[in-house]
Amino acid sequence: MIAIDLIQSTAETLMDKAAIEIPDDYLAGLKAAAAAEDGDLSSFVLQAMLENYEAAKEDRRAMCGDTGTPRWYVKMGNETVIEGGPVALEAALRRATANATNGVPLRPNRVHPLWRTDHDNNVGIGAPEIEYGYEPGGEWIDLITVHKGGLFGTDYRMLFPSDGIQGIKRFFLDSLVAFGKRGLACQPAIIGIGLGGCKDTCMVLGKRAACLRTVGDRNSDPRIAAMEEEFTQLGNSIGMGAMGFVGKSMVIDTHIEVGYCHTGGMQMSVHAFCLSSRRAVARVFPDGRVEYRTDPDWFTDYQRRETVEWQMPKGHEKSA
Amino acid sequence: MANAKGPREIRLSTTPDADALAQLRLGDIVYLDGLMYTAREGVYIRALEDKANIPLDLPGQSAANFHCSPAARINPDGSFEMGAITATASFRFAKWLPEWLAKTGTKLVIGKGGMSSKDYKSYFVPNGAIYLSTVGYGTGALLGRGIERVESVHWQEELGLAQAMWLIRCRKMGPFIVASDGDGNCLFERENERISRNLAEVYEGTRPATLKRFGETDDKSDELI
Numbered sequence A: 001m002i003a004i005d006l007i008q009s010t011a012e013t014l015m016d017k018a019a020i021e022i023p024d025d026y027l028a029g030l031k032a033a034a035a036a037e038d039g040d041l042s043s044f045v046l047q048a049m050l051e052n053y054e055a056a057k058e059d060r061r062a063m064c065g066d067t068g069t070p071r072w073y074v075k076m077g078n079e080t081v082i083e084g085g086p087v088a089l090e091a092a093l094r095r096a097t098a099n100a101t102n103g104v105p106l107r108p109n110r111v112h113p114l115w116r117t118d119h120d121n122n123v124g125i126g127a128p129e130i131e132y133g134y135e136p137g138g139e140w141i142d143l144i145t146v147h148k149g150g151l152f153g154t155d156y157r158m159l160f161p162s163d164g165i166q167g168i169k170r171f172f173l174d175s176l177v178a179f180g181k182r183g184l185a186c187q188p189a190i191i192g193i194g195l196g197g198c199k200d201t202c203m204v205l206g207k208r209a210a211c212l213r214t215v216g217d218r219n220s221d222p223r224i225a226a227m228e229e230e231f232t233q234l235g236n237s238i239g240m241g242a243m244g245f246v247g248k249s250m251v252i253d254t255h256i257e258v259g260y261c262h263t264g265g266m267q268m269s270v271h272a273f274c275l276s277s278r279r280a281v282a283r284v285f286p287d288g289r290v291e292y293r294t295d296p297d298w299f300t301d302y303q304r305r306e307t308v309e310w311q312m313p314k315g316h317e318k319s320a
Numbered sequence B: 001m002a003n004a005k006g007p008r009e010i011r012l013s014t015t016p017d018a019d020a021l022a023q024l025r026l027g028d029i030v031y032l033d034g035l036m037y038t039a040r041e042g043v044y045i046r047a048l049e050d051k052a053n054i055p056l057d058l059p060g061q062s063a064a065n066f067h068c069s070p071a072a073r074i075n076p077d078g079s080f081e082m083g084a085i086t087a088t089a090s091f092r093f094a095k096w097l098p099e100w101l102a103k104t105g106t107k108l109v110i111g112k113g114g115m116s117s118k119d120y121k122s123y124f125v126p127n128g129a130i131y132l133s134t135v136g137y138g139t140g141a142l143l144g145r146g147i148e149r150v151e152s153v154h155w156q157e158e159l160g161l162a163q164a165m166w167l168i169r170c171r172k173m174g175p176f177i178v179a180s181d182g183d184g185n186c187l188f189e190r191e192n193e194r195i196s197r198n199l200a201e202v203y204e205g206t207r208p209a210t211l212k213r214f215g216e217t218d219d220k221s222d223e224l225i
């Protein structure tokens, strides 16, 4: 059984880490973009960003004054037991969110959509979101916090099979050009694309593709992996860089996730995980061990399974 | 951050005189010294629509309006803790800014994304005001380092921490980019125009979506199929 106090204290540490420490994979991606950038103003902006990450870590202050909308992805092994059960778990994550908002401090962003009520702690109806996933085997729990920013940089569109890859490219470009102007998407970003599913799951897939995969990670389907690379190049060929200035750093990486959809449609969503690509992960074990990391490792073979029954693919026998 | 062929860097007061403003060019990098205040929709509505008295002397104390909500807390002893500050998108405030600039004598509007050259020409230039954009937008920690002291916060009970009016004493706060000039030219429009020239080539071969949306046609009697 995993102790609930340990879950809460780990979750508080994660809130702090996510807000302050830029993940290494994104940092390496941004450094590569900065080295390749030749637009004057874009280069200046990227340089300032790199200094900003250093300042955040040195001073232990939030890298961005806008906290985005902190949320939780929780993954459990099939044998995981939590002290107090799922209700206690959700309460612990809500408490951790509220405590860290005051502690770091983070900006209290969350308000009621109509009455604009602000609890000054990023907690309210449906906030923070908590989403779940499961893996065969294991007694651990993975706590993943993502502080995704941006009112801009996300869009959905119903495409059809006849729109094809060229239609997907068009909507990809439309989204980048629209949200990239004046840098409203805070690019260069990790672009997540959801294809298929239903309207709601298409949005969920795209957001997870942006937030729960690391820079350099490729989809396990080689043809989708090739698209990811092609789309990154396409995005960087627009001629737009950081803040919408002339440049070539728009996309740090592209991640595409698919879900089976209605035979007549081809839903598509686009999400930009901004310059403050904030995510932090910890695996908590029943014996009290906590392992911190920045790779959510969400999209395992199990999460992408296609068959009725689950069978571990050959050569993948390591426990997830 | 200075590099040989990079943009020009300038120190500027938050109560700048006309000469200091006149020397600013699009794309210059600015660092600010002095007192700045935060104001966004909550403050504008309260001051302009509800006609509440503005709790400080503008522009005497400050002529710099930051469109932001800081990541801050008020400690039990009444002191403040402010970590990072990041601008919010300014175009949403166009409704109130003409009246606000005229009423408060604000000379520097600092925010995210800028306004249009139409806005600049119609009410920035006549009020002698300039727009400064934060850099990269996500540089909250760097800007946080430019906070010398949080002097006070007003209207936090009425508006909440995020919408309240914060008074921030800054020392070399920045970097900011000059996004409008004395003639009302717009840095972002200049960049957009340069980028647009390349777009036809990038889009070549892509396919417009089969299902249209309103916005792609403005005729509401059109069928969107």
Ligand code: SF4
Binding pocket: A064, A065, A066, A067, A068, A148, A149, A150, A151, A185, A186, A274, A275, A276, B086, B137, B138
């Ligand atoms: S989009 Fe990201 S980097 Fe930009 S202001 Fe929001 S949280 Fe900060």
